[in-house]
Structure formats: structure tokens, C-alpha cells
Amino acid sequence: NAGVTQTPKFQVLKTGQSMTLQCAQDMNHEYMSWYRQDPGMGLRLIHYSVGAGITDQGEVPNGYNVSRSTTEDFPLRLLSAAPSQTSVYFCASSYLRDREAFFGQGTRLTVV
Amino acid sequence: DAKTTQPPSMDCAEGRAANLPCNHSTISGNEYVYWYRQIHSQGPQYIIHGLKNNETNEMASLIITEDRKSSTLILPHATLRDTAVYYCIVRGANAGKSTFGDGTTLTVKP
Numbered sequence: 001n002a003g004v005t006q007t008p009k010f011q012v013l014k015t016g017q018s019m020t021l022q023c024a025q026d027m028n029h030e031y032m033s034w035y036r037q038d039p040g041m042g043l044r045l046i047h048y049s050v051g052a053g054i055t056d057q058g059e060v061p062n063g064y065n066v067s068r069s070t071t072e073d074f075p076l077r078l079l080s081a082a083p084s085q086t087s088v089y090f091c092a093s094s095y096l097r098d099r100e101a102f103f104g105q106g107t108r109l110t111v112v
Numbered sequence: 113d114a115k116t117t118q119p120p121s122m123d124c125a126e127g128r129a130a131n132l133p134c135n136h137s138t139i140s141g142n143e144y145v146y147w148y149r150q151i152h153s154q155g156p157q158y159i160i161h162g163l164k165n166n167e168t169n170e171m172a173s174l175i176i177t178e179d180r181k182s183s184t185l186i187l188p189h190a191t192l193r194d195t196a197v198y199y200c201i202v203r204g205a206n207a208g209k210s211t212f213g214d215g216t217t218l219t220v221k222p
Contacts, residue, residue, distance in 0.1 A: 004155075033210070042199065043156070043212040059211060090155055092210075100146065101210065103155030 002026050006091050006104035013081040013111045021076040021107050023091030031094045032074040033058070033101070034066065036087040043090060049074055081111045116200045121217045124194075130187040132216050134200030137181040143204040145176060147185045149196040150215070156199065159185065190220045 007022045025032065030051050035043040035058075045058030049068040063085060065077040074093075078085060088108050094101040117135040124130040136145060144163050148156040160167055160174045162183075167174045173186040187194055199215040 042214040045211055088153060100158035105155050
């Protein structure tokens with residue numbers, strides 16, 4: 001199993017550009033989440049999904065869209081990038097509600 | 113999900129036990145306590161979780177108080193590689209909606 005795979009690992013965007021951060025898991029996990037981590041801070045939940053076709057907002061959803069068309073994939077879309085979205089983005093997945101979450105290695109995004 | 117409170121930082125001598133506390137006074141009956149750690153800027157790594165009883169695995173032990181309002185993660189013989197940020201989170205039925213605080217930065221010193 002590859003686990004949770006995030007692409008790209010690094011990205012530089014100009015203000016106003018849009019892009020999609022990819023997240024894929026091969027463990028048949030129902031639950032998937034996106035977090036952002038700003039320097040020196042903890043993780044903040046952006047969006048999450050409890051299964052294909054079902055998504056919901058987390059703590060900081062503004063400026064981001066998600067969809068879950070398959071169990072495996074949970075892409076995060078930045079609609080119009082802003083410097084405030086410069087951060088490290090982590091995707092996570094878990095199998096059941098009382099099981100541990102697995103995290104990807106992160107996407108480091110810089111918006112200039 | 114219940115919120116957690118952790119000290120911002122702790123030090124521990126190499127080879128000694130590291131005891132990391134976490135308060136979760138608003139935890140409800142069906143919520144689990146989970147511990148993760150993050151080394152440098154890598155993705156967080158699962159350590160252990162529990163509901164009521166104390167738990168132990170190859171990495172650590174988790175002690176949950178009888179009223180479940182607090183817990184302690186114990187690394188029995190800390191090494192330099194255990195230097196990391198440790199997160200205590202409480203997770204309920206909605207597994208996807210797990211919120212992290214700022215965690216405890218543990219520094220293991222030689």
C-alpha cells in the first residue's frame with residue numbers, strides 16, 4: 001500500500017491563480033480530511049468527507065472547495081489564491097471512526 | 113468534538129520517561145482520546161488512542177483518568193528521535209472532523 005499520497009510536494013502560485021491539490025489513498029478509507037498548518041502552529045481543519053459524495057466544512061473552509069467523487073480521491077481546490085493561503089497542506093484518511101488517521105507528507109504552497 | 117489543552121513545551125532527559133499531559137474536561141462518553149506526533153514538518157504520525165482503559169503499545173502508554181477529563185502520554189525511555197510536537201485530540205463519532213490544537217513541543221536532551 002502506498003498509504004496517503006499528496007501531489008505536488010511543492011508549489012508556487014501567483015495571487016489570483018487557481019489550482020488543485022491532489023490527495024489519494026489506497027486503503028479504502030471512508031474518511032478523508034484536509035488540514036493546513038501555518039508556521040509554528042498546529043493543524044487547522046479545512047474540509048472533510050465521510051464518504052464518496054459527502055463533504056463538509058471544517059474550521060477554515062473559506063477560499064477552498066472540495067469534492068469526493070470516489071473513495072480514493074479527495075482533491076482540494078484553491079479558487080483564487082491569496083498570500084494568506086501560503087501554508088503546508090496535509091491530507092489525512094482513516095478507516096473507521098475509532099481507528100487512527102494516516103497523513104500524507106504534505107504540500108508546501110507559497111502564494112506570491 | 114471536545115477541545116483539549118496541552119502545555120506548549122516540555123523538556124526530557126534522554127533515557128528518562130517523558131510524561132505529556134492533556135486536559136479534555138468536556139469529553140463525552142463516546143469520544144476517544146488520540147495522540148499523534150509531528151517530527152519537523154512531516155505529516156503527523158499516530159501514536160496511540162483509548163476510550164476508558166489505559167493502553168500500551170510498542171511506542172507509548174496512555175493513561176486516562178477515571179473521570180476521563182485528562183490523560184497522560186508516556187514515552188518510557190525517551191530518545192533524541194522522540195523530539196517532536198505531540199498532539200492530543202478528542203475524536204467522536206464524526207471521525208473526519210478531528211481538530212488539532214497547537215500541541216506540546218517535546219525536546220529530548222542528551
